Amino acid sequence: MSWARKYLLYNPASRNKKELVGLVNDFQRFSVNDGPGIRTIVFLKGCPLHCFWCSNPETVSSCPEIMLISHNCIGCGKCIEVCPQNCYQHQNNIVSSVLRDKCILPECGDCQHVCYANAINISGRYLTVDEVMEEVLRDREFYERTGGGVTFSGGEPFAQPQFLLEMAHAAKLLHLHTAVETCGYVSWSIMSNILEYLDIVLFDLKHMDTEKHRQGTGVDNQRILDNLKRIDATGKTVRVRLPLIPDFNDSEKNIRETSAFISGLSNLEALDILPYHRMGEPKWDQLDCTYKIKGVTPHDKDKVYELAAIARTYGIEVTIGG
Numbered sequence: 635m636s637w638a639r640k641y642l643l644y645n646p647a648s649r650n651k652k653e654l655v656g657l658v659n660d661f662q663r664f665s666v667n668d669g670p671g672i673r674t675i676v677f678l679k680g681c682p683l684h685c686f687w688c689s690n691p692e693t694v695s696s697c698p699e700i701m702l703i704s705h706n707c708i709g710c711g712k713c714i715e716v717c718p719q720n721c722y723q724h725q726n727n728i729v730s731s732v733l734r735d736k737c738i739l740p741e742c743g744d745c746q747h748v749c750y751a752n753a754i755n756i757s758g759r760y761l762t763v764d765e766v767m768e769e770v771l772r773d774r775e776f777y778e779r780t781g782g783g784v785t786f787s788g789g790e791p792f793a794q795p796q797f798l799l800e801m802a803h804a805a806k807l808l809h810l811h812t813a814v815e816t817c818g819y820v821s822w823s824i825m826s827n828i829l830e831y832l833d834i835v836l837f838d839l840k841h842m843d844t845e846k847h848r849q850g851t852g853v854d855n856q857r858i859l860d861n862l863k864r865i866d867a868t869g870k871t872v873r874v875r876l877p878l879i880p881d882f883n884d885s886e887k888n889i890r891e892t893s894a895f896i897s898g899l900s901n902l903e904a905l906d907i908l909p910y911h912r913m914g915e916p917k918w919d920q921l922d923c924t925y926k927i928k929g930v931t932p933h934d935k936d937k938v939y940e941l942a943a944i945a946r947t948y949g950i951e952v953t954i955g956g
Contacts (some may be wrong), residue, residue: 638777656761656797658953659693659789660770664776667956669813669834669860671782674770676801677785679758680793682819684852685840686926687879689914693789698739698758700732700746700892701920706753713745713754721745729753733923753928754905755920763854767808774810783811792820796826809914816874817851818858825861834871834903837862841883842891850882859895872898875906878938880930904951909938 663673680696684884688694692701700721704943711727719738722745739756746756770784776785784805791798791814805812815836829835834883840855841847847855865872874896878884894929897900910932918925929930938954945952 648690653762653799654797655762656794656801657696657758658756658761659690662716664783667785668815668836669783670782670811672776672919673782673785674773675785675787675815676766676800678769678788678794681767681788681790681817682853683790683791683817683840687877687882687910688851688894689911690789691914691917691921691923692757695758696793697894697896698756698922700734700737701738701755701757701860701917702729702842702922703730703753703755703916703920704728704730706751708751708753710751712748713722716748716813718742718745725734734790734922736816763797766801767804768870770810770922771807771808775938777810781811783813783833785813785815787815790819792816792825792828795820795824799828799831807830812883812932818861819853820857820861822861822864825865827866829868829870832870835865836873836875836906837865838875839892839896840877842895844887846882850879862896862899866901869901871903872899873903873906875908876906878933878941879910880933882935884933884941886941886944889944890948891944893950897948897950902950904953905945906956907942907945908936908956909933909954 657679659677659679662677665673665675666677677690677693679693683696684694692699707729709727713725714722714724715728717723719736721733721737722729723733740760743756745754786798786801802812812832813834813836814832815838817838840851844854844856876892893905897907912932915925942954944954
């Protein structure tokens with residue numbers, strides 16, 4: 635796939651209607667923290683959860699979106715000239731915001747192509763399964779040397795079930811190791827249909843308390859916990875991932891309840907404790923969204939190690955950082 639083609643915003647309306655397309659946010663090559671070996675991560679857009687700490691907020695919406703890095707704007711005015719909807723608010727051609735309700739993505743997208751200052755980026759492009767696999771296969775040699783493969787992430791990959799199914803199936807036909815990272819909030823009928831093409835499930839657990847889970851993510855956790863037990867019952871290998879968020883799920887009580895619950899799984903590989911970081915914070919501004927924990931200080935190492943030690947007392951393998 636050429637560099638230009640990789641970053642083209644594909645319009646699904648222009649595709650052959652028989653050709654399945656999905657909304658892909660990005661690819662990350664040479665990942666070593668999202669499954670065994672060296673991997674390529676395929677980030678899909680769309681998620682049923684709205685976690686207030688999300689480090690990938692651009693993957694929550696199921697539509698393409700403009701991400702505006704306003705401090706990069708050099709005032710050339712080209713985006714203003716090409717926008718058919720007059721979406722850009724500006725002063726002396728310095729763009730400050732986007733009228734998102736007027737934007738007609740994915741039918742347009744010209745603004746990104748004329749912005750050479752990297753002030754305008756479009757999150758999300760429609761690709762076919764073949765186009766995704768073409769990108770993934772660029773690093774096949776590394777997968778074969780390290781036992782790596784492809785990891786489907788997001789967002790929530792199961793939010794695009796047919797596309798995920800076809801990608802996972804294609805990957806297995808190509809003899810690739812497959813992994814999925816999921817929040818688990820999906821109907822079992824959808825999830826179970828895709829599991830046979832996945833080698834390992836990276837399963838996020840945000841909180842064991844139902845009401846606190848709802849407060850933090852917008853949904854309760856009953857379906858999530860049920861799905862984790864059902865996945866385990868199939869014999870599929872699972873790694874549970876706990877994003878450790880200050881003053882949300884970092885209490886000893888929650889760590890103990892999480893560890894007790896997953897220690898009963900038969901096919902648990904490990905618990906990955908993922909300490910909170912602020913690298914996703916700027917993206918909220920780029921989407922004109924409010925980051926509710928702006929300025930919150932990440933845990934110090936001693937606190938993280940202390941919680942990991944508590945989890946290990948339940949007889950489970952624990953890693954920090956994936």
